[in-house]
Each structure stands twice: as structure tokens, then as C-alpha cells.
Amino acid sequence: MAAPCAEDPSLERHFKGHRDAVTCVDFSIKTKQLASGSMDSCLMVWHMKPQSRAYRFTGHKDAVTCVNFSPSGQLLASGSRDKTVRLWVPNVKGESTSFRAHTATVRSVHFCSDGQSFVTASDDKTVKVWSTHRQKFLFSLSQHINWVRCAKFSPDGRLIVSASDDKTVKLWDKSSRECVHSYCEHGSFVTYVDFHPSGTCIAAAGMDNTVKVWDVRTHRLLQHYQLHSAAVNALSFHPSGSYLITASSDSTLKILDLMEGRLLYTLHGHQGPATTVAFSRTGEYFASGGSDEQVMVWKSNFDVVDHGEVMKVPRPPATLASSAGNLTVSILEQRLTLTEDKLKQCLENQQLIMQRTTP
Numbered sequence: 001m002a003a004p005c006a007e008d009p010s011l012e013r014h015f016k017g018h019r020d021a022v023t024c025v026d027f028s029i030k031t032k033q034l035a036s037g038s039m040d041s042c043l044m045v046w047h048m049k050p051q052s053r054a055y056r057f058t059g060h061k062d063a064v065t066c067v068n069f070s071p072s073g074q075l076l077a078s079g080s081r082d083k084t085v086r087l088w089v090p091n092v093k094g095e096s097t098s099f100r101a102h103t104a105t106v107r108s109v110h111f112c113s114d115g116q117s118f119v120t121a122s123d124d125k126t127v128k129v130w131s132t133h134r135q136k137f138l139f140s141l142s143q144h145i146n147w148v149r150c151a152k153f154s155p156d157g158r159l160i161v162s163a164s165d166d167k168t169v170k171l172w173d174k175s176s177r178e179c180v181h182s183y184c185e186h187g188s189f190v191t192y193v194d195f196h197p198s199g200t201c202i203a204a205a206g207m208d209n210t211v212k213v214w215d216v217r218t219h220r221l222l223q224h225y226q227l228h229s230a231a232v233n234a235l236s237f238h239p240s241g242s243y244l245i246t247a248s249s250d251s252t253l254k255i256l257d258l259m260e261g262r263l264l265y266t267l268h269g270h271q272g273p274a275t276t277v278a279f280s281r282t283g284e285y286f287a288s289g290g291s292d293e294q295v296m297v298w299k300s301n302f303d304v305v306d307h308g309e310v311m312k313v314p315r316p317p318a319t320l321a322s323s324a325g326n327l328t329v330s331i332l333e334q335r336l337t338l339t340e341d342k343l344k345q346c347l348e349n350q351q352l353i354m355q356r357t358t359p
Helices: 307-312 340-357
Strands: 010-016 022-027 033-038 043-047 055-057 064-069 076-080 084-088 096-100 106-111 117-122 127-131 136-141 148-153 159-164 169-173 178-183 190-195 201-206 211-215 221-225 232-237 243-248 252-257 262-268 274-279 285-290 294-299 318-321 327-330
Touching: 022 274, 022 285, 022 294, 033 064, 033 076, 033 285, 033 294, 043 076, 076 106, 084 106, 117 159, 127 159, 159 190, 159 201, 169 201, 201 232, 211 243, 243 274, 243 285, 252 274
Parallel strands: 022 064, 064 106, 106 148, 148 190, 190 232, 232 274
Antiparallel strands: 010 294, 022 033, 033 043, 043 055, 064 076, 076 084, 084 096, 106 117, 117 127, 117 148, 127 136, 148 159, 159 169, 169 178, 190 201, 201 211, 211 221, 221 327, 232 243, 243 252, 252 262, 274 285, 285 294, 318 327
16 A cells, blocks of 8 residues: 655754753644743743744743643743643743642643633643633533543534543533543553544543544544553644654654554654654644653654545545554544444444454
């Protein structure tokens, strides 16, 4: 089968400036800036234009655990082990406002697509939603029974997904503030979770070395990957929805082809655990960070097929045997067509495959 890429992903830039492990990275909307946070308590804003000086923002009193640019790119949010959230103006002055957001480490911060609100997750076991411009607390979601590592808005802003050390992923309705569903298939702490760009699926990474993809409408497990040999710390969907990249403590990044349900690339760059990874908003680049204090920017070189065209081509579900012998039934592509007939057919195919492979 022909490779779906024009050429392999390549390492484009190295950014050095942090004095401890890099914990998080995020690109601005037009890929002009890249923000990173570190255990050194600093936030760095790197310029993608060569020979431009980076900004070093200081203000947090402890490790910076998460960063996220607002949809407009005019604000940058960060969360810290000092229990605060800071909203920065990402320019040379680096002005910020700070507020105490939680009673323990803030692990995650993410803006809603309209930029009007953002969501935070914390070791105090809660998820909180805030008004951006007034920096006013709106409400709390509190059904997790252990640290909450990550919380994200859906692309349409109507749902929130959260991942916790209680081994669950929870899906919340923003307007009713109710937990819609709990996904309990992970065997250990869930480190990271995010929505597919279509909003129909979520992917979660775990300390059990796995990545799982669920349909948020049927709550069925669509894909299961056990390709890393250590904890998966972060993941990011390509904007086309066709690829997923993961970062692991086994020091590798892996790029998965979600349509085929298979591993495309294993990238070695970091010395020690790869702690964070994120695609740019266009998908042309992705950035990674690690315990080696490095921030790396890679060119994805993906020959991106038109997503609408991909979804018109019916394909039988692909199967993938993982290192642990678990069968993966990849039916994400068909599931994204949103047609009930197709969905029914996929599930029937899935059951046939499972019956054939069961001894």
C-alpha cells in the first residue's frame, strides 16, 4: 500500500532555554508562536521565524504544568503546581494576571473554541469552568475521586471531557453540568484526553501504555493501541482527523493512521521521557517536549487527503494486533460517516472479526 505521506516527518528546529523538564507545548493560531512550560517554573514563547528571540515569562512560583493559546492567539493561559492560573499577553512585555484557581496543582487548562471560557483540571479532584474576560469562576464538575490530569472542551463547546487518576474518562454536558458517561476501560491512571476534530470521538492516553479511542455518541470503544513500552503522557489529533500523535516515557513519539488503524511512524528524538506533544492548528508542524529540557519542532510532511473524500470510500474494518495480543478493530472512518446503517454494518463486521479470532 502506498504511504499516505509525501515524505517522512523531519526535525525542523530545536529550542533550548528551559532549565528543567518540559511539561507542555502549544502553537498559536497562525503558527507564528510556540509556547512551552517547564518544571523550571518558566513559560517560554518561541518564534517560528528564524533568528527571533524567545520570550521568557516568569511569575509562577512552581512548575508550569499546562499552556494553551486562546483561539484568537491574543491570550496565553498557563497552570501551575502553585495552584494558580495565569493569563498572559504573549508579547515582549509578558504582562499577566494571576488567580488562585484550585486548592492543589492545576494540571490542565483549555480554552473553549469561542474563547469566552476556559476549563481547568486539578489534583483537588475537580474540573472548573471560568469566564475568560472577567476571570470569574462559573462552575465546578466534581465526580472524580482522584487527581484530574486533563480536561478539554469539544470543538463545538457543548461537551467537556476529563481524564483522571481514578482510571476513568468522564464526558460532561456543559449546559446541564451533568456527567453524561464514564469510560472505565483503562487499567491505570489516565494521563491525557482530547476530542477528535469532528467532535464525534475522544482519545485517551494512559499509564498502562495504551491509547484508546471512543465514540462519544454510542460510547463504544473504537480503537485500542498498545504500541508504547511505557506510559503515554500526551496525544494530539492532526486537524484533518486522520492521524494521532502520542508522546511516551519510552522516549518515543508515535504517529498513528486512524483510518487504517495502524502505526505509521516511531520518532526518536528525546533523551528520556517524551512528556508532551501537539500539532499546529494547520497540521503542518508538531512540537514535542521532554525531560531532557528540549523543545523540538517537527515538519509533519503529511499529504493530507480531503477528509470528505476519505469518508466516501467504504473500506472493511482494519485489524491490528498489539504487542499484548489485544485485537484492535479500527472502524473510526466508517463511524465518522454518521450514518446508522453504516454503523450497524461496522458493528456486525467487528463481531464477525472477533468471532473468527477467538480460539
